[in-house]
Amino acid sequence: MKKDIFVGMFILFLALPAVSMAASAAYGEKIYDPGLLAPVDSKLAIGLGQKAPDFTLPAVSGKSITLSQFRGKKNVLISFIPAAWTPVCSDQWPGYNIAKPLFESHDTLLLGVSVDNIPTLFAWTREMGDLWFEVLSDFWPHGQTASTYGVLRSNGTAERALILVDKQGIIRFIHVSDINVRPDLGMIMDALKKISQ
Amino acid sequence: MKKCLALLVMTAFLIPWTTGLCDSGKMDLNFSLPVPEDAAHVRYLGLEQRGEPFALNQIQAKILIIEIFSMYCPICQREAADVNSLFEMIQANPSLKDQVKLIGIGAGNSAFEVDFFKENYQIQFPLFSDTNFEIHKRIGEVGTPHFIGLKPHKNKGLEIFYSQSGEIKDPKAFLETLIQASGLKL
Numbered sequence: 511m512k513k514d515i516f517v518g519m520f521i522l523f524l525a526l527p528a529v530s531m532a533a534s535a536a537y538g539e540k541i542y543d544p545g546l547l548a549p550v551d552s553k554l555a556i557g558l559g560q561k562a563p564d565f566t567l568p569a570v571s572g573k574s575i576t577l578s579q580f581r582g583k584k585n586v587l588i589s590f591i592p593a594a595w596t597p598v599c600s601d602q603w604p605g606y607n608i609a610k611p612l613f614e615s616h617d618t619l620l621l622g623v624s625v626d627n628i629p630t631l632f633a634w635t636r637e638m639g640d641l642w643f644e645v646l647s648d649f650w651p652h653g654q655t656a657s658t659y660g661v662l663r664s665n666g667t668a669e670r671a672l673i674l675v676d677k678q679g680i681i682r683f684i685h686v687s688d689i690n691v692r693p694d695l696g697m698i699m700d701a702l703k704k705i706s707q
Numbered sequence: 708m709k710k711c712l713a714l715l716v717m718t719a720f721l722i723p724w725t726t727g728l729c730d731s732g733k734m735d736l737n738f739s740l741p742v743p744e745d746a747a748h749v750r751y752l753g754l755e756q757r758g759e760p761f762a763l764n765q766i767q768a769k770i771l772i773i774e775i776f777s778m779y780c781p782i783c784q785r786e787a788a789d790v791n792s793l794f795e796m797i798q799a800n801p802s803l804k805d806q807v808k809l810i811g812i813g814a815g816n817s818a819f820e821v822d823f824f825k826e827n828y829q830i831q832f833p834l835f836s837d838t839n840f841e842i843h844k845r846i847g848e849v850g851t852p853h854f855i856g857l858k859p860h861k862n863k864g865l866e867i868f869y870s871q872s873g874e875i876k877d878p879k880a881f882l883e884t885l886i887q888a889s890g891l892k893l
Contacts, residue, residue: 532848533850607784608824637781694820
């Protein structure tokens, strides 16, 4: 009898609406909502003032991108997102897409990184319009870069993390967000201002 | 006990239909907004005093259009020019200018994000930040963009006469549809 109540309560829990998000109509019914997740599920392996671990990853554009290729040229904001086709992630990069002038004014480029594979990222980012920044796939070896940075979650997705690397290749800003919440653009711009001074 | 279980399961599947969907009957408009810093926006809304937050029914208009948008929403970005055209069309029409007002509320957008959206698309009508989705929850967690048409009601304060998810596409046709739906002669 208690088991029946438990099953019923479990179904009730599953049917409850997830965390509030103003989902864009741009994706129609294609977004998968995983519901409310543990805010953070990994342990950072990097720190402020450290040299950013180098990586080379394939991009949706067909290029192969190495972090150190920008050394001495541009600051780099690495934006790890948890997974394609999910609510918060689908809302994050389109905002950065219109903020290109803000990034450029701080001599910074953006690298989007996801553990999804290239075909998935291709289909997903096409729904966002033409992105000005490279979108990299950390799919294989699965999540290796995310793991090196300490932002790979136990279920194989990445954290919602922002890592700012200056022109010398030094980590100047780290923000691992609650995975359920989109980080504020204003906070990112504050971080960019600090390294531009 | 099986009845109890059946009731729980039924409740589980009914909940999304009564809370999350875009149902104007479920929209709670009893929220306040901060008075804009821009004096032109204060005049546009017909607000009498600065400082204290104001309620929607304090806006001087026969029709109030609210756009629920997000800086992060690709459609809102793409359609910003059309919504600007809608505003300009209203402002250019002497019989509508003082009767139909338009505001935007940035769902989950910080003040910085709303300001950036405003500057990026040169938006002239007042935009407000809803950083923590508080207003968004009150109006039924609609998707973005979403347009709501309101008119004064002698007993209820404001009456929702129009609610539309997704883009307006044609500003002129949207305005005509909205005025027609209001039942008002402007």
